[in-house]
Amino acid sequence: MKRELLAVLLTATALMAADKKENKSAPQEADAIYYNANVYVAPSKAAAETQSTHDENTAKPSSPAPRPRAFAVKDGKFLAIGTDKEIWIYKGKKTTLVDLKGQFVMPGFNDAHVHLGDGGREMLNVELAGTKSLDEMKQRIAERVKSAAPGEWILGGGWDQTKWTENKLPTRKDLDAVTAGHPAFFDRADGHIAVANSAAITAAKVDKSTTAPAGGAIDHDAKGEPTGIFREGAKGLISSIIPPPTPTQRRKGIELALEDAAQHGITSLQDNSPWEDFLVYEELESEGKLTARIAEWLPFTAELNTLDQHRSHHPGSDPMLHTTMLKGFMDGSLGSRTAALQRPYEDDPTNKGLPQFDQETLNKLADERIAAGYQLGFHAIGDEGVQMALDAFAEAQRYLRDHNQNGRDLHDLRFRIEHSQVLSSDQFQRYKELGVIASMQPNHLLTDMNWALDRLGTARARYSYAWRDFLDAGVPLAFGTDYPVEPITPFRGLYAAVTRQNEAMNREFFPVQKITIDEAIAAYTEGAAYAQFEESLKGRIAPGMYADFVVLDRDITDIRPHDILGTQVLRTVVGGKTVYEVE
Secondary structure (H helix, E strand, O other): OHHHHHHHHHHHHHHHHHHHHHHHHOOOOOOEEEEOOEEOOOOOHHHHHHOOOEOOOOOOEOOOOOOOOEEEEEOOEEEEEEOHHHHHOOOOOOOEEEEOOOOEEEEOEEEEEEOHHHHHHHHHOEEOOOOOOHHHHHHHHHHHHOOOOOOOOEEEEEEOHHHOOOOOOOOHHHHHHHHOOOOEEEEEOOOOEEEEOHHHHHHOOOOOOOOOOOOEEEEEOOOOOEEEEEEEHHHHHHHOOOOOOOHHHHHHHHHHHHHHHHHOOEEEEEEOOOHHHHHHHHHHHHOOOOOOEEEEEEEOOOOHHHHHHHHHHOOOOOOOEEEEEEEEEOOOOOOOOOOOOOOOEOOEOOOOOOOOOOHHHHHHHHHHHHHOOOOEEEEEOOHHHHHHHHHHHHHHHHHHHHHOOOOOOOOOOOOEEEEOOEOOOOHHHHHHHHOOEEEEOOOHHHHHOOOHHHHHHHHHHOOEOOHHHHHHOOOOEEEOOOEOOOOOOOHHHHHHHHHOEOOOOOOEOOHHHOOOHHHHHHHHOHHHHHHOOOOOOOOOOOOOOEOOEEEEOOOOOOOOHHHHHHOOEEEEEEOOEEEEEOO
């Protein structure tokens, strides 16, 4: 009897152990399974290096590996990726099943350079992007004036005189003719110059005797009177007296900009906006209405106490919202001829641009801020602006090596140069040596190729918008749009990167700098994530990564490059949650 009882006990114990082992190895139940899909998986570096051929009639590299057809999502992350059969084992009673009907799926786009708040406010103000003439600009302003309250400021932006038939800057007198006495101020598309009317200039107490602040300029006519054009830091003479948007206006603009981002497949945004906008992002997050991950930049020139307060204001570990790098400005823009060049502009021989710092001051600020644990990112468009940034980074690295109290990896500081548009041939290697990321916006080339050769001349232009040279030098690329300077759609940037042609396909700009579609996608996903120290969290469709992805109406790696421009986003998903779906 004892033997029989012992046998029963041993059998029960074995069954319990087997059941426990089986439960332990049983696959997790997914929150959602997406199947019947065409899932893009970035090629390995080794595979990319062996792909020496490229079909000029498609955006697709040769010999692609078979693609997964399905993936499972749990708790906002990718759980597994594979064939439909392989993923079906994660199906449970509560799993949502989504048939993607063979559509192309890729990681969500991470726009590495936006001004989200400005983008929203432009939607609420006079939209001047796309105007083809000064007259069209004036017509749009006049239409807005009709509904303006007495004394209300008329604001807007997006104009670009290089796209106009007359190709000349607007003046205060042009605005006076249509603003009916309202003060008015309109930013150029690049944000580096603006035009004000007479009422705004008078309100700011600016006249022919006004001295522009350092790093800025005021244009004057033959009589010495302000023409209405304010460049770089001089814009603040006007903008400082403009009433700020109301809280309702600020939030409405941001909501519109976030909708714009979601509709174009943007799941992460690296943003340079005022602190008041960050507080709105917090508000939206607390309400469950933040539809993109936002990494907010802080101003490089702010006092350290202020920077520290803002950094500690919100948890740095929040996957949806936190502050990141410090953004500084070395120069202006090529379109406005304020980018700092080592030699004068080809079409303006007395002008080398407007540097925003002297090197000694810049280095001192960089030392203080790198020692305080901040990532540094500098706007630099001209080769002189780039050199200023590189010299400051080298000094900051030296300073940190001599004073490193917190054990930071001196080889992984991830300095960034935003735009990196014009370089001298020796600067690419310096990027590599210092570990600098080239944070670029390839869509700028679609506009700038119309006049960049005039500004730079052939010799300098050869090293402008130089994506291929950067990659060949081993320099990481991070792509963005500079929204609202350019539309937030990433597909214009992808098209520009792989073709170096304008949208009409009748002009080409140094095709030697083209890159492949896989390289361009990587810069918009993995590269952008690397630029913010988050490459282990997002940028790829792989187990354990954030479930941030987009569904497109076409396979952008297997079509004619020009067809990339017409791509439509069918679904945008952030952390497993659909934030946009086409109707």
